[in-house]
Amino acid sequence: MxxxxxxxxxxxxxxxxxxxxxxxxxxxxxxxxxxxxxxxxxxxxxxxxxxxxxxxxxxxxxxxxxxxxxxxxxxxxxxxxxxxxxxxxxxxxxxxxxxxxxxxxxxxxxxxxxxxxxxxxxxxxxxxxxxxxxxxxxxxxxxxxxxxxxxxxxxxxxxxAPTRSHPWIRVMFLALFIQLALGGWTSTNYAGWACSDWLYCHQDNHPGYDFSTGLNPFMAVGPNYEGGLLHADARAAIQVTHRAGALLLIFVSLLGTRALWRRPELRRGLAAYWSLLLVQVLLGVANIIWMLPLGLAVAHHAGAVAVMLALLHLNGRVRKPAGEINHGYAIAH
Structure with missing residues (x-):
């Protein structure tokens, strides 16, 4: 091996x-x-x-x-x-x-x-x-x-022995995957600077959000999409959806941490995961405030990868033999 x-x-x-x-x-x-x-x-x-x-x-x-x-x-x-x-x-x-x-x-x-x-x-x-x-x-x-x-x-x-991952780790992975997909959609549609305010996504000239256009994956084939082709309301809708995904990930991570924290051997991994997740949130806010400078944008991309790797490491630590994890999960709840 x-x-x-x-x-x-x-x-x-x-x-x-x-x-x-x-x-x-x-x-x-x-x-x-x-x-x-x-x-x-x-x-x-x-x-x-x-x-x-x-x-x-x-x-x-x-x-x-x-x-x-x-x-x-x-x-x-x-x-x-x-x-x-x-x-x-x-x-x-x-x-x-x-x-x-x-x-x-x-x-x-x-x-x-x-x-x-x-x-x-x-x-x-x-x-x-x-x-x-x-x-x-x-x-x-x-x-x-x-x-x-x-x-x-x-x-x-x-x-x-054969193992299975903890149910909460799987839920956290699902929430992270959704957020990574939304982050990719935000970037590929050049919607990272669609909001002028880091909290409310205030728009002086475009007060609405066009979710039907912004979140529609079926776009015309043929045009050059470099720089993005969506109008401001659609890009703002993408940006606020990405922010909602971040909130969902944080909420799911809180629930997962509550279930996993009772295992002392996982606490260091959970602390590392949360440290990277909070840094990633701060990088996202900083990118909005300073209008997506290249250095911060690259750091935000790298931060997303680091959060994923931290969760994968945690998954490697939490795994138990298939016959034990369901029993332990039932006791914990």
């Missing part, structure tokens, strides 16, 4: 880099830094001088900086794909061992292939918000499942 654990650990580190690079690419408006896929202007390595590219692509506005940001993200994602393929091969090799998570290894490979397709659609469909949001969620899911894979490999190495 040592080799699969090492490969999974390496893949987790690279997946974290890929997710952060994806946020950096999006926040630098470099999602269309390369007008084609998988290369960039028909090449795998951008030249130092854009003169040659300008001659070959006279109708394109060439920005080598944005092109390199996008290509570095693709290089990292491609390398991650090779590591996931390695894990899938190892899963096939050890498929006869009942405790080995072979199905999860294979599922991760399918997810990474789907991620590559969504990466292509991100470019060919010109940052269609639904596609970009699903691409973000796919990246986060890849990172999360790699962490789960490593946890299962370690349990298999220790020959531990």
């Amino acid at each position: 040592k080799l699969p654990v090492r490969v999974a650990t390496l893949a987790i580190g690279l997946a974290l880099v890929v997710v952060l690079l994806g946020g950096w690419t999006r926040l630098n408006d470099a999602g269309l830094g390369c007008p084609d896929w998988p290369g960039c202007y028909g090449t795998w390595v951008l030249p130092d001088d854009h003169t040659e590219l300008a001659a070959a692509h006279p109708d394109a506005l060439i920005d080598l900086r944005k092109g390199w940001i996008e290509m570095i993200h693709r290089y990292a994602a491609g390398t991650l794909g090779l590591l996931v393929l390695w894990l899938a091969v190892l899963g096939y090799r050890y498929r006869e061992r009942a405790e080995y998570p072979s199905a999860l290894s294979g599922g991760l490979l399918v997810l990474v292939v789907a991620q590559a397709i969504f990466g292509m659609w991100t470019v060919t469909l010109q940052l269609l918000p639904a596609v970009v949001t699903l691409h973000l969620l796919g990246g986060l899911s890849t990172l999360a499942l790699l962490v789960v894979l490593r946890q299962r490999l370690l349990r298999a190495e220790a020959e531990s």
Whole structure:
């Protein structure tokens, strides 16, 4: 089991880099830094001088900086794909061992292939918000499942009994997933600065909220969505919905913490989770007050990833053998 654990650990580190690079690419408006896929202007390595590219692509506005940001993200994602393929091969090799998570290894490979397709659609469909949001969620899911894979490999190495997660952890994950999806939808529709007030979302010229338009995932295919195409009322509706999701996550986390706090071995993990969650809330408020500066926006993106990883770590600590968790849950309530 040592080799699969090492490969999974390496893949987790690279997946974290890929997710952060994806946020950096999006926040630098470099999602269309390369007008084609998988290369960039028909090449795998951008030249130092854009003169040659300008001659070959006279109708394109060439920005080598944005092109390199996008290509570095693709290089990292491609390398991650090779590591996931390695894990899938190892899963096939050890498929006869009942405790080995072979199905999860294979599922991760399918997810990474789907991620590559969504990466292509991100470019060919010109940052269609639904596609970009699903691409973000796919990246986060890849990172999360790699962490789960490593946890299962370690349990298999220790020959531990099969386990199930605590019901409240699952509810917290659901609330977090909803909030991550809303955060992605806010970002891909450029609604982060839709509200001029951090508390009430006050709008001087647009007092209403257009939820039907703002939360509609079915948008026209064809237009270039860089910069966002929704009107102010729709973007404000997205922003306040994202804030409502944050409140939901905090409320669910309070209930989950109340149920889990009675276990002393979980208190340090819960404290870390809450510390990161509160910092994330403060970063969100700061982004509104200072109108989404790049540094704070990147920190907010990284904070969301950190909250997810903290909850995954807590899930690894809270798991019990399948026969024990329901009994313990019944006693606790």
